[in-house]
Amino acid sequence: AQSVTQLGSHVSVSEGALVLLRCNYSSSVPPYLFWYVQYPNQGLQLLLKYTTGATLVKGINGFEAEFKKSETSFHLTKPSAHMSDAAEYFCAVSGGNAGNMLTFGGGTRLMVKP
Amino acid sequence: EAQVTQNPRYLITVTGKKLTVTCSQNMNHEYMSWYRQDPGLGLRQIYYSMNVEVTDKGDVPEGYKVSRKEKRNFPLILESPSPNQTSLYFCASSLGPKGSTDTQYFGPGTRLTVL
Numbered sequence: 001a002q003s004v005t006q007l008g009s010h011v012s013v014s015e016g017a018l019v020l021l022r023c024n025y026s027s028s029v030p031p032y033l034f035w036y037v038q039y040p041n042q043g044l045q046l047l048l049k050y051t052t053g054a055t056l057v058k059g060i061n062g063f064e065a066e067f068k069k070s071e072t073s074f075h076l077t078k079p080s081a082h083m084s085d086a087a088e089y090f091c092a093v094s095g096g097n098a099g100n101m102l103t104f105g106g107g108t109r110l111m112v113k114p
Numbered sequence: 115e116a117q118v119t120q121n122p123r124y125l126i127t128v129t130g131k132k133l134t135v136t137c138s139q140n141m142n143h144e145y146m147s148w149y150r151q152d153p154g155l156g157l158r159q160i161y162y163s164m165n166v167e168v169t170d171k172g173d174v175p176e177g178y179k180v181s182r183k184e185k186r187n188f189p190l191i192l193e194s195p196s197p198n199q200t201s202l203y204f205c206a207s208s209l210g211p212k213g214s215t216d217t218q219y220f221g222p223g224t225r226l227t228v229l
Contacts, residue, residue, distance in 0.1 A: 043204060
């Protein structure tokens, strides 16, 4: 069985500050890892994903995430927060017998203060 | 424009009154699924379909039905809705049936309230 834990349901940063959203997973097989973003009243949009190869993955809007197998983590970062980054962020894992099924974390709401 | 559409976007209904939420994708994707989103729980998969006439249960299938008669459509049916099915529902699709790495594309969501 797979599971995803996102530490912190709410994270608040100042504009221009570093964004760090934490994600830890458990999986019995090599995982495929995803970060999705949900803007208010919208569906989910893929930010980035890790499948194989380079463990540092760059996504849209300046976000990146690093797959650390030893720590079973896939934390999302952005060097400088922008007001438009305010949204809810979901980490998800798929793979193995689960096939396409995505298992999501509980989500982290990012607030950006001016 | 490549997209997943859902209808209706908002629905208020009463306990026991059958309803259907439609989902359609125009990307010729084989894999489609339904999720519900509840605060603090993230998204949980209700049902998924690997291809036409192939459906299977996800994590929380109780009280729901689906069908996949055509590749592009994947309606979600609540035969007898109950208040605990009040939630935000998302349909998603991706290219291949076995593609764990495929990006899933999400619809805009349907907010359902069952009184």
